[in-house]
Amino acid sequence: MKSRLLLALALGLALILACPPAVSADATIRDIVVTNTRDDLLAYFAVEGCFTPEMKEAILSGVPTTFTFLIELDQVRDFWLNSCKASLHLNHTIKYDSLKGVYWVTLQEQGNQPQAVRDFATACRMMAEMNGVRVAPLGTLRKGSGYRLRVRAELSKVRLPLYLHYVLFFVSLWDFETDWYSVDFVY
Amino acid sequence: MFEAGERERRKRRREGLIVVFTCLLVIALTVVETQIFNVGVDLPATGGVVVFALINLNAVLLLLLAFLVLRNVVKLVFDRRRGAMGSRLRTRLVAAFVVLSILPTVLLFFTAMKLITTSIDYWFDSRVERSLAKSVEVGRNYYGDLADQALSFCRQARSEVGLAEGGEAQARQLEAARARFHLAALSLLTPGQAAVAQAKEGSLGHLAVPPPPAEVLRRAAVTPAGLTRIQPLSRGELVRALLPAAGGRVLVADYYLPESMVRRLKDVRSGYESYRQLQMLKNPIKLSYVITLSVLTLLVMFTATWLGFFLAKGITGPIQRLAEGTERLSQGDLDFRLEETGASDELGVLTASFNRMTADLKASHERLEEAMAELKRRSAEIEEKGRYTAAVLGKVAAGVLSVDRQGRIATMNASAALMLGVDGAASIGQEAQAVLPSELAGLLQSSRDVSGAQVRLEVGGRGLSLLIHVSRLGESEDGQGAVMVFEDLTQLEKAQRMAAWREVARRIAHEIKNPLTPIQLSAQRLRRRYLEKLGDGGAVFDECTRMIVDQVEELKRLVNEFSSFARLPQTNPAPTDLAGLVADTLILYEQAHKGISFVLRQEGEFPKLCLDREQMKRVLINLLDNAVDCLEGRGEVCVELSYDPILKMARIEVRDSGPGIAPEDKLRLFEPYFSTKRTGTGLGLAICSAIVADHNGFIRVRDNVPQGSRFIIELPAA
Numbered sequence: 086m087k088s089r090l091l092l093a094l095a096l097g098l099a100l101i102l103a104c105p106p107a108v109s110a111d112a113t114i115r116d117i118v119v120t121n122t123r124d125d126l127l128a129y130f131a132v133e134g135c136f137t138p139e140m141k142e143a144i145l146s147g148v149p150t151t152f153t154f155l156i157e158l159d160q161v162r163d164f165w166l167n168s169c170k171a172s173l174h175l176n177h178t179i180k181y182d183s184l185k186g187v188y189w190v191t192l193q194e195q196g197n198q199p200q201a202v203r204d205f206a207t208a209c210r211m212m213a214e215m216n217g218v219r220v221a222p223l224g225t226l227r228k229g230s231g232y233r234l235r236v237r238a239e240l241s242k243v244r245l246p247l248y249l250h251y252v253l254f255f256v257s258l259w260d261f262e263t264d265w266y267s268v269d270f271v272y
Numbered sequence: 273m274f275e276a277g278e279r280e281r282r283k284r285r286r287e288g289l290i291v292v293f294t295c296l297l298v299i300a301l302t303v304v305e306t307q308i309f310n311v312g313v314d315l316p317a318t319g320g321v322v323v324f325a326l327i328n329l330n331a332v333l334l335l336l337l338a339f340l341v342l343r344n345v346v347k348l349v350f351d352r353r354r355g356a357m358g359s360r361l362r363t364r365l366v367a368a369f370v371v372l373s374i375l376p377t378v379l380l381f382f383t384a385m386k387l388i389t390t391s392i393d394y395w396f397d398s399r400v401e402r403s404l405a406k407s408v409e410v411g412r413n414y415y416g417d418l419a420d421q422a423l424s425f426c427r428q429a430r431s432e433v434g435l436a437e438g439g440e441a442q443a444r445q446l447e448a449a450r451a452r453f454h455l456a457a458l459s460l461l462t463p464g465q466a467a468v469a470q471a472k473e474g475s476l477g478h479l480a481v482p483p484p485p486a487e488v489l490r491r492a493a494v495t496p497a498g499l500t501r502i503q504p505l506s507r508g509e510l511v512r513a514l515l516p517a518a519g520g521r522v523l524v525a526d527y528y529l530p531e532s533m534v535r536r537l538k539d540v541r542s543g544y545e546s547y548r549q550l551q552m553l554k555n556p557i558k559l560s561y562v563i564t565l566s567v568l569t570l571l572v573m574f575t576a577t578w579l580g581f582f583l584a585k586g587i588t589g590p591i592q593r594l595a596e597g598t599e600r601l602s603q604g605d606l607d608f609r610l611e612e613t614g615a616s617d618e619l620g621v622l623t624a625s626f627n628r629m630t631a632d633l634k635a636s637h638e639r640l641e642e643a644m645a646e647l648k649r650r651s652a653e654i655e656e657k658g659r660y661t662a663a664v665l666g667k668v669a670a671g672v673l674s675v676d677r678q679g680r681i682a683t684m685n686a687s688a689a690l691m692l693g694v695d696g697a698a699s700i701g702q703e704a705q706a707v708l709p710s711e712l713a714g715l716l717q718s719s720r721d722v723s724g725a726q727v728r729l730e731v732g733g734r735g736l737s738l739l740i741h742v743s744r745l746g747e748s749e750d751g752q753g754a755v756m757v758f759e760d761l762t763q764l765e766k767a768q769r770m771a772a773w774r775e776v777a778r779r780i781a782h783e784i785k786n787p788l789t790p791i792q793l794s795a796q797r798l799r800r801r802y803l804e805k806l807g808d809g810g811a812v813f814d815e816c817t818r819m820i821v822d823q824v825e826e827l828k829r830l831v832n833e834f835s836s837f838a839r840l841p842q843t844n845p846a847p848t849d850l851a852g853l854v855a856d857t858l859i860l861y862e863q864a865h866k867g868i869s870f871v872l873r874q875e876g877e878f879p880k881l882c883l884d885r886e887q888m889k890r891v892l893i894n895l896l897d898n899a900v901d902c903l904e905g906r907g908e909v910c911v912e913l914s915y916d917p918i919l920k921m922a923r924i925e926v927r928d929s930g931p932g933i934a935p936e937d938k939l940r941l942f943e944p945y946f947s948t949k950r951t952g953t954g955l956g957l958a959i960c961s962a963i964v965a966d967h968n969g970f971i972r973v974r975d976n977v978p979q980g981s982r983f984i985i986e987l988p989a990a
Contacts, residue, residue, distance in 0.1 A: 201501070
């Protein structure tokens with residue numbers, strides 16, 4: 086009887102202190118296109134539903150927000166584990182300059198040069214789209230083999246003022262993370 | 273007990289150390305966490321993990337503290353439920369401690385929360401936001417005005433400067449326009465970012481004026497209204513206005529904002545942004561403060577609770593041990609001692625006093641036990657003496673009885689009961705007058721001692737001659753009762769009389785026997801000499817001499833009887849079949865007395881007895897002769913033989929159906945020279961009595977049922 090009571094108390098405390106689940110928006114990836122130039126394999130896709138009102142308010146408050154896009158190219162093999170041919174982590178960052186009234190958008194695949202955008206819709210579109218990303222050189226692919234391109238998008242660490250992001254790790258005022266989306270093709 | 277106490281102390285010390293260490297660690301971790309934010313260190317990617325780990329460690333430590341405290345609480349609840357000693361007091365102490373600590377803590381908690389909430393709400397008042405927003409707006413407007421101004425001056429410069437000509441003249445025009453409009457720089461660029469001509473303010477020095485981004489130039493080239501851009505430099509910023517010029521070129525007018533100005537503007541912006549972000553996180557910040565305060569409050573509560581337990585244990589522990597010690601004492605364990613910790617407080621004094629009390633109790637108990645043992649020993653001695661006395665009194669031949677002050681029989685030994693023919697046990701407590709013969713009761717009632725009083729009385733149809741001594745108990749006149757000792761002199765008197773009669777018989781026989789023979793001889797001589805000579809005249813002579821001879825013969829017989837009584841021969845016992853002897857004797861009588869029925873009865877086995885056959889035959893003959901004489905030719909004579917194996921006593925009863933014997937005659941029946949017959953010498957039953965006595969037996973006479981007499985002879989078998 087005594088041990089059961091103690092166990093119940095311990096479980097209760099654990100449940101109380103358990104982190105509340107993160108609020109995740111229904112973000113999805115659409116329009117995944119795999120194409121190529123003469124030398125490289127390119128990918129195009131866009132994230133939808135990643136900007137929540139809370140996120141917009143945070144961005145307008147000057148909170149720098151970074152999206153991270155994960156792109157993986159696997160060679161599909163029968164009766165064996167798939168071989169990873171390429172793995173990319175690309176960041177898109179947006180920061181609003183309230184003084185100048187512009188959104189500074191930095192796209193990693195375009196050289197990390199901040200671009201000033203005056204309207205939020207354009208900035209959101211730039212943040213959410215991945216256009217012509219060089220996934221892998223064509224020379225690394227084998228003709229006739231099956232490949233799978235997997236993409237995912239997530240919201241990176243948000244730097245809060247007063248280092249609150251260390252403390253408020255259990256607070257998720259905004260967050261999104263998409264599932265893995267994949268496209269199979271044969272080279 | 274001492275080992276259990278030591279283990280308990282070690283356990284408490286260990287728990288105390290854990291609690292103190294945990295509290296200090298929690299406080300230290302909390303300080304570290306807060307210092308991280310205050311110092312403003314920008315932690316690397318792993319820093320989040322570290323902080324996360326620190327916070328979790330804090331939580332784990334709090335859980336550990338909670339566990340330690342709750343464990344004690346649960347243990348206390350269970351102890352109270354099963355009524356463990358000290359649990360109630362401990363509950364009260366802990367509850368008091370907890371209430372005293374929780375109330376102010378909770379009050380402080382809520383007050384602090386209220387203050388924090390109010391302060392945070394105050395910080396995020398709308399007026400503050402408005403003023404900050406206004407500041408940002410001022411900055412923005414400043415940028416806007418500069419940009420508008422730059423654009424306006426750029427238009428004017430475009431209209432004044434001959435942009436298609438080029439060369440030094442163009443450069444001089446650009447410089448003049450720049451100076452007139454107080455621009456930092458005025459440049460003419462191609463869409464490919466190539467500078468056709470540029471005028472720069474001298475105060476800029478070596479500060480390079482970079483071209484706008486190509487994309488911006490391209491857009492400006494196709495935007496008739498022009499564009500404005502703010503371009504950051506390594507030091508300061510440029511507020512740029514771009515207008516398309518002739519030849520597809522772009523005229524760029526720049527205002528320079530020095531670094532100090534830009535910094536101030538950035539400060540305004542960052543302050544506003546921080547404010548907005550904080551405002552957005554107002555509730556989470558409140559929550560974090562709540563959590564921090566809660567952690568501290570919990571810490572205080574748990575520490576207070578644990579302190580309550582610690583102090584309660586410190587108080588109830590000794591009290592509990594004291595209570596246990598009292599319990600053990602009540603169960604008789606006088607070797608129990610409490611462990612003295614040497615404390616000089618009241619509990620220490622109480623413990624020392626308890627131990628002293630226990631030691632004293634033990635010593636008293638031992639003394640008491642010794643006294644009890646001595647008492648028991650003496651009681652056993654007294655009891656043994658009492659038993660010995662009772663055994664002696666039980667075995668002594670004299671009768672001993674005592675009466676109390678009220679005249680009730682207090683004690684009566686077996687001899688007294690046998691002599692008086694009463695039930696000794698039933699007589700105890702009875703009135704002496706109701707139980708004892710009147711002669712004895714009268715002596716007991718006397719207020720004086722009696723010594724050597726001889727009393728003759730009849731008890732149960734037999735005569736007793738008692739020598740009585742009566743002694744008063746106690747010194748007062750009333751005394752505490754009396755003790756009577758009496759001896760049965762009946763047999764002694766009988767024997768004395770018998771001896772006296774024997775001596776008389778011997779003397780008489782001796783004195784008379786001597787002259788009888790000469791008298792008889794003389795008479796016989798006279799008959800021989802003169803009877804024939806006298807002839808017919810000798811009839812008288814014949815009759816007289818015959819009378820003399822016959823009577824002398826009779827006298828001789830009488831003398832012989834006396835002589836035999838006086839000199840009874842020694843007993844020569846030998847194993848004798850008494851049953852056979854009786855049977856042989858009865859046969860003779862049956863033949864001699866046809867009118868009398870002679871019956872022999874034997875109950876069970878009759879062993880052989882050590883008897884003098886001739887003497888016992890004499891006894892039988894005497895008894896049978898008496899029975900026959902009293903029946904006068906008609907009746908029944910029954911001889912019964914029985915043997916008691918337990919008492920080892922053979923019993924011979926000779927019964928007749930005659931007229932019986934008068935009670936007054938029974939007393940003297942076995943005395944010499946007492947006879948109820950006209951012609952008896954009176955020595956027969958005396959001789960029988962003597963013979964039976966010589967065989968260590970008893971003979972007595974009782975009435976037969978329905979009539980007649982019964983002579984009972986009891987002889988020991990061994």
